[in-house]
Amino acid sequence: MADLNKLMDELSELSVLDAAELVKMLEEKWGVSAAAPVAVAAAMPGAGAGAAEAEAEKTEFDVIIKDVGPKKIEVIKAVRQLTSLGLKEAKEVAETPGSKVLEGVGKDVANDAKTKLEAAGAVIELA
Numbered sequence: 001m002a003d004l005n006k007l008m009d010e011l012s013e014l015s016v017l018d019a020a021e022l023v024k025m026l027e028e029k030w031g032v033s034a035a036a037p038v039a040v041a042a043a044m045p046g047a048g049a050g051a052a053e054a055e056a057e058k059t060e061f062d063v064i065i066k067d068v069g070p071k072k073i074e075v076i077k078a079v080r081q082l083t084s085l086g087l088k089e090a091k092e093v094a095e096t097p098g099s100k101v102l103e104g105v106g107k108d109v110a111n112d113a114k115t116k117l118e119a120a121g122a123v124i125e126l127a
Contacts, residue, residue: 061110062127063102069121078120
């Protein structure tokens with residue numbers, strides 16, 4: 001059996017990036033998610049503010065078109081600037097409420113895209 005104290009000491013020496021990589025590797029190997037217990041604890045009554053503070057700030061956002069607005073052509077142009085979509089695909093995204101223009105982007109990129117699309121006349125939601 002492994003010496004648990006030695007293992008604990010070795011894990012304590014890992015950098016944050018190395019620890020995150022280790023978590024990913026273990027999740028893949030064992031087919032589990034380390035995030036699930038945190039979500040369950042946050043949903044439990046009496047978990048209190050400690051669980052809410054433990055939950056990390058959202059870092060990835062989806063930019064979603066809720067409504068194209070009156071300037072459809074301007075919105076299509078903005079979608080094409082923000083993505084690598086062709087004219088037909090950008091038109092479909094702009095005309096379909098609930099379409100994701102960008103997925104899993106950082107906060108700054110999402111806010112920049114939202115600003116550009118709203119300037120073109122669209123109603124945007126970040127999720």
